[in-house]
Amino acid sequence: MNSSKSQKTCAIIGAGIAGIAAAIRMAAKGYKVDVFDKNDTPGGKLSSFNLGSYRFDFGPSLFTLPHLVEELFLLCNKKPEQYFSYTKVEPGHLYFFEDGTRIEASSDINSFAQQIENHTRDKSNVVINYLKKQEEKFNITKEVFLQHSLHDYKNYLSLHFLKALCGLHKIEALTTMHEVNQKTFCDSRTIRIFDRYATYNGSNPYQAPATLTMIPHIEFGFGVYFPKGGMYSITQSLLQLAMDMGVRFHYSTLVESILLHRNTATGIQCDNTKLCYDKIFCNADVHYAYQKLLPQKIGEKYIKQERSSSALVFYWGIKKIHSQLALHNILFSEHYEQEFHVLFKEKKIHQDPTIYINIASKYAPEDAPQGCETWFVMINAPHQQGQNWDAVVAETRQNVIRKINRMLQTDIEKYIEAERILTPAELERKTLSAQGSIYGSSSNSVFSAFLRHPNRSPHYKNLFFCGGSVHPGGGIPLCLLSAKIATELATRND
Numbered sequence: 001m002n003s004s005k006s007q008k009t010c011a012i013i014g015a016g017i018a019g020i021a022a023a024i025r026m027a028a029k030g031y032k033v034d035v036f037d038k039n040d041t042p043g044g045k046l047s048s049f050n051l052g053s054y055r056f057d058f059g060p061s062l063f064t065l066p067h068l069v070e071e072l073f074l075l076c077n078k079k080p081e082q083y084f085s086y087t088k089v090e091p092g093h094l095y096f097f098e099d100g101t102r103i104e105a106s107s108d109i110n111s112f113a114q115q116i117e118n119h120t121r122d123k124s125n126v127v128i129n130y131l132k133k134q135e136e137k138f139n140i141t142k143e144v145f146l147q148h149s150l151h152d153y154k155n156y157l158s159l160h161f162l163k164a165l166c167g168l169h170k171i172e173a174l175t176t177m178h179e180v181n182q183k184t185f186c187d188s189r190t191i192r193i194f195d196r197y198a199t200y201n202g203s204n205p206y207q208a209p210a211t212l213t214m215i216p217h218i219e220f221g222f223g224v225y226f227p228k229g230g231m232y233s234i235t236q237s238l239l240q241l242a243m244d245m246g247v248r249f250h251y252s253t254l255v256e257s258i259l260l261h262r263n264t265a266t267g268i269q270c271d272n273t274k275l276c277y278d279k280i281f282c283n284a285d286v287h288y289a290y291q292k293l294l295p296q297k298i299g300e301k302y303i304k305q306e307r308s309s310s311a312l313v314f315y316w317g318i319k320k321i322h323s324q325l326a327l328h329n330i331l332f333s334e335h336y337e338q339e340f341h342v343l344f345k346e347k348k349i350h351q352d353p354t355i356y357i358n359i360a361s362k363y364a365p366e367d368a369p370q371g372c373e374t375w376f377v378m379i380n381a382p383h384q385q386g387q388n389w390d391a392v393v394a395e396t397r398q399n400v401i402r403k404i405n406r407m408l409q410t411d412i413e414k415y416i417e418a419e420r421i422l423t424p425a426e427l428e429r430k431t432l433s434a435q436g437s438i439y440g441s442s443s444n445s446v447f448s449a450f451l452r453h454p455n456r457s458p459h460y461k462n463l464f465f466c467g468g469s470v471h472p473g474g475g476i477p478l479c480l481l482s483a484k485i486a487t488e489l490a491t492r493n494d
C-alpha cells in the first residue's frame, strides 16, 4: 500500500456512503485507493441486517435526489441502470394527528395543498405560495451552501456567491423555522408538518434558522424515491462500482491514527502498522477524529459545538399487513414544542413523542415473510449524555405502543414477532459517531453552516474530510456532495 512513483495513492478512513463515493471519485481521477473500516461490512449508517426472516435497513429510509447517486456511475462511464434502479414513492408521506386527521402528502404540490385545505384551516394557495418561496430559497442557496466549499475563499468571488448575496434577505437566516411557519399558517397541524423538516438534519425547528424551510422543496420539487431492493442497495451498488474501479476495501480494520509530519498528513496507522499515502480522506465523524486520530487541541472548536439529535429505533417484524399505512408514516405529538425542548435542553425523550413508522416492505415485499411487514419505528432521541438507556427504552416502548394503538386502532404488540432496538449508545458503538449524534453538529444556529468542519483540513496538507459531520451536512445527498467537494479540493492541483 506504499506510495509508488507511477500511481498516486489515497487512503479513506470509513466505508460510509461518503467514504465510498470519495473512493469512486479518487479512483476515477487515477488514484490507487484503499478504504478502511472497523466494521466487517460496508455502509456505516447505510447498512442492513437480518432479523429472523425479516431484512431491515439499519438507518436511512428516505431517499431523495437520486441523480447524485447516478452521477457517480456516469463519472466512471458506466450505465447507472446496470447497477442501481429506483421508483417514485407516492404518496411521499402520511401524516396522522391525535384528533383523527390523516393527511396524504403527495409530491404533487397541488394535490398536497388541496389535502391541507380539506383537513386543516389553511388554504391551498397559502401552501403553494410557501412552497414556491422555498424553491426560490433553495435556488439561491444551493450553490453556496450545498455544492461548493464554504471555506474556500476563492468561491466568495464567484458569480453564484454574488447572486446568493443579492438574495440574502430572502433566505430568512435571522428568524427560526417555527417563526416563519407560524406566521405563514394558522393551523397547528400544518405548522407541525413543516416544522418537522428541521429533524432532517437533527435540529430543533424552534431554534434552527428559517433558511432550512427550503428542505421540503427537495421532496416536493424533486420527489421521494425508493431504491429497488431497499436503501442498502445504494451502498451495495456504489460498493460494486468502487470495486470495478479497482478500489480495495479493508474491513475489520480500525484506523488508530492519522500520521503527520510537520504540517502534512502522510498516512495512517492500523494494527500498529504505518501506511503511507499521498492523500488521506477522513469519513469518520470529525468530532471522534479529533479525539482519536488527530491532536485533540486543534479540533477543540469543533468538539465544543452542539451535537445534533440521535434516534431511538424499534425494528419490528410485524405479522400483519396494515393497509391504512404507507411507506413513510408520521404520528405527530400533541406537545410538539415541549418535545423539542425536552430533547435538546433536558436530553430526554418526551412521553408523547412524534413517531415515524417506515414500512420498507410496502415497496420491497421480499424483505418480510408473506402477510408480514418490516416496521422501522423511529423516535427523535437526544445524543448520549449519560442516560440510562435501558430505562429510557422500557418507558418509551410503552409510550410508543400506546400511541400507535390509540392512533391506528390496533394492538401492535400482539403482532411483533421479531425485535431489535437501536439506542444512541449502540449507534455510537457501530459507527463511532461521537455521542451517537446522527448528523455531527446541530444546525440550531444561524452560523451553523459556517462553523461546520470544512472538507479540507485547515491544519494539514493532503488531509480531507467527507461525511455527515462535515460540510455541507448529514443525510445521503449531502454526504455524496461532501465527497464531491472534498475530491475536487484534493485533486485541484494534480
Ligand SMILES: Cc1cc2nc3c(=O)[nH]c(=O)nc-3n(C[C@H](O)[C@H](O)[C@H](O)COP(=O)(O)OP(=O)(O)OC[C@H]3O[C@@H](n4cnc5c(N)ncnc54)[C@H](O)[C@@H]3O)c2cc1C
Pocket (backbone or CB within 6 Å): 013, 014, 015, 016, 017, 018, 019, 036, 037, 038, 039, 042, 043, 044, 045, 046, 058, 059, 060, 061, 062, 063, 253, 254, 255, 256, 283, 284, 285, 311, 313, 378, 427, 430, 431, 432, 433, 438, 439, 466, 467, 468, 469, 474, 475, 476, 477, 479
Ligand atoms: C436512524 C437513522 C436514520 C436516518 N435517516 C436518514 C434518511 O431517512 N435519509 C437520509 O438521507 N439520511 C438519513 N440518515 C443519515 C445518514 O444515514 C447519514 O448521514 C449517512 O449515512 C452518513 O454517512 P457517512 O458517509 O457520514 O458515514 P457513516 O455512515 O457515519 O460511516 C462512517 C464509517 O466510518 C467507520 N469508521 C469510523 N472511524 C473509523 C476508524 N477509526 N477506523 C475505521 N473505520 C472507521 C465506521 O465504522 C463507519 O462505517 C439516518 C441515519 C440514522 C442513524
